[in-house]
Amino acid sequence: MSATAVKPKTESFVSTTNACKLCKPLGATLVFKGIEGGVPYLHGSQGCATYMRRYIISHFREPMDIASSSLGEKQAIYGGGPNLKKGLLTVMDKYEAGMIGVATTCLTETIGDDVPGILKEFRKEFSDLDMAPVVNVATPSFSGTHMEGFTAAVRAVVDQLATGHAATKAVNCFPGFVSCEDIRHLKDVFDGFGLSATILPDYSETLDGPAVDEYEKITSGGTPVADIKAMGGAPASFEFGATLSDPGEAATAGGLLQSRFGVALHRLGLPIGLRQSDEFFKSLEAVSCMPTPRRHALERGRLLDAFVDGHKYVSQKRCVIYGEEDLIVGLTSFMAEIGVVPVLVAGGGKSGRLEKAVHAACEGLVPEMPEVADGVDFYDIADRARELAPDFFLGHSKGYRLARELSIPLIRVGFPIHDRFGGQRVRHLCYLGAQELLDRVVNAMIEKKQTDSDIGYGYI
Amino acid sequence: MSDIIFEERKDQIHVTGEGPFKLACNRDSLAGAVSQRACVFCGSRVVLYPIADALHLVHGPIGCAAYTWDIRGALSSGPELHRLSFSTDLQEKDVIFGGEKKLEAALTELIDRHEPKAAFVYSTCIVGIIGDDLAAVCKKVSAQKGIPVIPVQSEGFKGNKREGYLAACKAMFTLMGTGDTSDIPPISLNILGDFNLAGEIWIIREYFERMGIRVVANITGDGRVGDIAKAHGAALNVVQCSGSTMDLAKMMRETYGTPSVKVSYFGIEDMAEALYTVARFFKGLDPDMLARTQALVKEELAVLYPKLARFRQDLEGKKAAIYVGGAFKAFSLIKAFRHLGMSVVIAGSQTGTPEDYEELASICDPGTIIVDDANPLELSAFLKEKDVDIFVGGVKERPIAYKLGVGFCDHNHERKEALEGFVGMYNFALEVHRTVMSPVWRFVPRRAGKTLAAGISDLPKECSI
Ligand code: SF4
Ligand code: SF4
Numbered sequence: 046m047s048a049t050a051v052k053p054k055t056e057s058f059v060s061t062t063n064a065c066k067l068c069k070p071l072g073a074t075l076v077f078k079g080i081e082g083g084v085p086y087l088h089g090s091q092g093c094a095t096y097m098r099r100y101i102i103s104h105f106r107e108p109m110d111i112a113s114s115s116l117g118e119k120q121a122i123y124g125g126g127p128n129l130k131k132g133l134l135t136v137m138d139k140y141e142a143g144m145i146g147v148a149t150t151c152l153t154e155t156i157g158d159d160v161p162g163i164l165k166e167f168r169k170e171f172s173d174l175d176m177a178p179v180v181n182v183a184t185p186s187f188s189g190t191h192m193e194g195f196t197a198a199v200r201a202v203v204d205q206l207a208t209g210h211a212a213t214k215a216v217n218c219f220p221g222f223v224s225c226e227d228i229r230h231l232k233d234v235f236d237g238f239g240l241s242a243t244i245l246p247d248y249s250e251t252l253d254g255p256a257v258d259e260y261e262k263i264t265s266g267g268t269p270v271a272d273i274k275a276m277g278g279a280p281a282s283f284e285f286g287a288t289l290s291d292p293g294e295a296a297t298a299g300g301l302l303q304s305r306f307g308v309a310l311h312r313l314g315l316p317i318g319l320r321q322s323d324e325f326f327k328s329l330e331a332v333s334c335m336p337t338p339r340r341h342a343l344e345r346g347r348l349l350d351a352f353v354d355g356h357k358y359v360s361q362k363r364c365v366i367y368g369e370e371d372l373i374v375g376l377t378s379f380m381a382e383i384g385v386v387p388v389l390v391a392g393g394g395k396s397g398r399l400e401k402a403v404h405a406a407c408e409g410l411v412p413e414m415p416e417v418a419d420g421v422d423f424y425d426i427a428d429r430a431r432e433l434a435p436d437f438f439l440g441h442s443k444g445y446r447l448a449r450e451l452s453i454p455l456i457r458v459g460f461p462i463h464d465r466f467g468g469q470r471v472r473h474l475c476y477l478g479a480q481e482l483l484d485r486v487v488n489a490m491i492e493k494k495q496t497d498s499d500i501g502y503g504y505i
Numbered sequence: 506m507s508d509i510i511f512e513e514r515k516d517q518i519h520v521t522g523e524g525p526f527k528l529a530c531n532r533d534s535l536a537g538a539v540s541q542r543a544c545v546f547c548g549s550r551v552v553l554y555p556i557a558d559a560l561h562l563v564h565g566p567i568g569c570a571a572y573t574w575d576i577r578g579a580l581s582s583g584p585e586l587h588r589l590s591f592s593t594d595l596q597e598k599d600v601i602f603g604g605e606k607k608l609e610a611a612l613t614e615l616i617d618r619h620e621p622k623a624a625f626v627y628s629t630c631i632v633g634i635i636g637d638d639l640a641a642v643c644k645k646v647s648a649q650k651g652i653p654v655i656p657v658q659s660e661g662f663k664g665n666k667r668e669g670y671l672a673a674c675k676a677m678f679t680l681m682g683t684g685d686t687s688d689i690p691p692i693s694l695n696i697l698g699d700f701n702l703a704g705e706i707w708i709i710r711e712y713f714e715r716m717g718i719r720v721v722a723n724i725t726g727d728g729r730v731g732d733i734a735k736a737h738g739a740a741l742n743v744v745q746c747s748g749s750t751m752d753l754a755k756m757m758r759e760t761y762g763t764p765s766v767k768v769s770y771f772g773i774e775d776m777a778e779a780l781y782t783v784a785r786f787f788k789g790l791d792p793d794m795l796a797r798t799q800a801l802v803k804e805e806l807a808v809l810y811p812k813l814a815r816f817r818q819d820l821e822g823k824k825a826a827i828y829v830g831g832a833f834k835a836f837s838l839i840k841a842f843r844h845l846g847m848s849v850v851i852a853g854s855q856t857g858t859p860e861d862y863e864e865l866a867s868i869c870d871p872g873t874i875i876v877d878d879a880n881p882l883e884l885s886a887f888l889k890e891k892d893v894d895i896f897v898g899g900v901k902e903r904p905i906a907y908k909l910g911v912g913f914c915d916h917n918h919e920r921k922e923a924l925e926g927f928v929g930m931y932n933f934a935l936e937v938h939r940t941v942m943s944p945v946w947r948f949v950p951r952r953a954g955k956t957l958a959a960g961i962s963d964l965p966k967e968c969s970i
Contacts, residue, residue, distance in 0.1 A: 060611035068568025090662035092544025096572035135537030260885035
């Protein structure tokens with residue numbers, strides 16, 4: 046970190062103002078929502094589930110049912126086991142779930158409910174029932190953010206469901222927390238290489254579904270459980286995330302499949318921008334033994350053409366990038382490619398790997414390494430941003446107040462986007478995603494110039 | 506619809522006219538049934554958070570504070586401290602060793618930074634379990650900083666929103682009686698139970714001011730600590746019947762003898778009645794007030810009625826469903842819909858009391874579904890069964906309506922349109938009209954049927970090429 050970097054959280058700096066992160070179970074519920082027939086279930090008191098539903102609905106504008114054990118005072122004292130079992134039966138009864146994903150909350154982690162133990166008992170007690178698989182993950186928010194909850198849930202699903210019995214042709218893809226549009230695009234890309242891919246999670250339909258005839262208890266779509274079971278027999282896994290911990294059984298889904306079943310792992314940064322997308326397409330060529338289809342080659346060509354056409358509008362513009370660590374590394378890499386100078390890259394998480402990843406992404410492209418700050422909130426970000434005087438922000442909608450204060454554009458990416466329409470349809474990935482982001486950045490700069498101008502530019 | 510209703514919840518649903526009225530409520534939500542309810546913390550947060558010059562610190566892990574960051578409008582005409590989200594962001598070591606030290610340090614730090622007039626400290630579930638002594642920390646910091654630092658006992662699991670309301674009222678009550686009341690005139694009142702979500706308190710205050718009344722404290726929309734501290738000097742508490750501040754009015758009556766009246770600012774009758782009730786109260790002190798109020802109402806209605814008539818032409822005979830937080834709002838909404846020629850066929854709330862529901866049932870048409878603490882499955886089944894044209898609810902209800910191709914009006918904490926007062930009735934009608942009359946419903950599958958052949962068997966038998 047450079048000398049003027051954001052004040053790190055020290056003993057004397059304890060409160061959080063406007064967090065740049067969310068809590069762990071939220072990430073887990075999104076993963077469970079991305080499984081076919083999946084019902085997310087929070088073991089805890091009612092409020093957490095309701096708050097998360099509300100938060101997620103505001104972004105996706107889709108139903109997001111999260112069941113809860115609805116623990117009250119008594120259960121908080123004597124343990125939540127009976128309510129958990131009761132709740133599971135209720136869900137099985139009415140929702141006809143294909144899978145139930147149980148995540149713990151701070152409350153149940155603190156009172157020490159042994160969820161795996163309770164589930165074992167439950168399975169024994171009701172062994173006569175034709176039961177949907179129940180997957181569980183521990184997600185105490187006092188140790189980690191929603192992204193860690195997300196990664197942990199993906200891993201838990203694979204850990205508890207995947208087998209290596211039979212070899213399959215489908216490759217695995219663990220994209221991380223990307224948009225619905227991103228997932229759809231990934232499917233297309235795999236398709237173009239003649240690969241069928243099991244993408245986990247896949248909420249591209251469940252959280253961005255069509256208008257329907259009948260209200261569906263569980264929205265259709267999602268990764269089929271059978272495909273998850275088969276993941277151990279896949280020829281390869283793609284796992285995105287520049288700040289994920291090193292692959293290995295303990296860390297991530299891809300690592301687990303590699304060490305347990307020998308599935309070859311391609312660990313890549315999120316394919317955002319030119320170079321990261323190139324990496325992805327190169328590994329796709331390697332896995333499929335097929336050249337990149339012409340349409341993607343053309344997308345790449347058009348992107349490069351647009352790099353050139355747009356470069357003067359963005360060159361040396363200074364930007365602040367904030368949000369989830371993997372996402373901001375990808376965005377930083379992209380901005381550096383087009384000549385934007387990322388002056389601050391800030392995240393609420395604390396993986397400890399952010400700075401290295403950001404530096405790697407910027408190497409050789411920027412005049413000076415950006416400041417990198419992890420474990421920060423919007424108070425910290427605001428503090429630095431006021432001094433750094435950026436030209437624009439790149440991040441989710443929670444930076445709105447600050448952008449307004451500094452009267453600079455905020456280009457909304459990632460999650461949550463609460464104050465705009467279509468957040469779930471923002472494409473970030475691959476050449477097309479880069480193209481769309483580039484257009485938005487360039488246009489934001491042009492619009493700013495027009496707005497600030499006394500004479501009103503027509504042709505620019 | 507019956508296959509959708511949980512056995513355990515059958516007695517929380519009633520159809521008016523089908524047997525004697527009986528409805529179970531005020532129960533814990535059924536485990537596993539996706540309740541629309543939140544928690545105690547949520548209840549106290551909604552009530553207290555609009556106090557704009559206070560610091561609102563959530564003591565707990567990050568989620569509880571993050572999810573409530575500025576999610577509700579609650580506009581302020583001055584300071585905006587309430588729109589920030591402060592948390593102690595408890596970490597594992599705090600959970601093991603206790604979070605009191607961190608809380609104290611966080612409070613000190615934030616009070617120094619923002620110089621608030623008071624601080625509210627909310628406890629969350631986890632704090633209830635690890636047993637931090639909130640009161641002791643607050644007392645200590647209060648003594649050091651010379652401002653009220655007030656613990657709000659709002660552990661989420663200790664009940665539902667209603668308990669949170671009570672916790673909030675208790676917290677506010679500790680502020681009261683500390684301010685100077687010498688400049689408060691005898692014709693004065695406090696506004697309780699309104700949160701200024703879309704600038705609505707400004708509308709209501711203006712009415713009262715036109716009537717010649719001084720408003721002492723807004724509790725809590727556009728609220729100020731100093732005003733609440735002297736609210737006991739007002740002659741009357743006007744309580745909007747959301748139930749959220751009823752406890753405060755009760756405490757004030759017991760301690761300061763302040764009388765209170767219950768009102769609602771939604772809809773025409775209720776809004777007018779609210780003003781008349783207040784005017785009647787001050788009749789002895791100002792004999793002309795009632796006449797002035799009547800003139801005010803007349804003036805407003807002269808503008809409003811012709812506009813409503815235009816909407817009514819289109820809306821006559823359409824059906825509405827209501828699912829709101831508190832039951833009181835439902836009463837006003839039913840009346841408001843009648844002005845538009847519409848009938849309410851489903852009415853429910855998250856936290857109604859037996860008395861609320863009884864009253865609700867008595868003003869509803871026969872065949873209306875009355876429901877307590879519903880969930881998406883039930884709500885969607887009801888909407889379909891009754892084939893409604895509009896659903897009134899909050900953000901969590903919106904996708905249920907939209908998925909089914911039904912219009913929607915946000916009547917909850919997140920709304921951005923002022924729906925109170927006479928102008929609010931107009932805004933409401935406008936919104937209802939916009940959504941109900943939108944052409945989009947003609948195209949949604951549930952209304953239009955399937956129109957594309959994709960994957961469907963109604964392709965022509967023989968193709969022309
Ligand atoms: S208690 Fe924990 S799980 Fe629940 S909302 Fe708060 S941080 Fe999230
Ligand atoms: S942890 Fe408790 S207080 Fe916080 S949101 Fe969940 S139920 Fe409410």
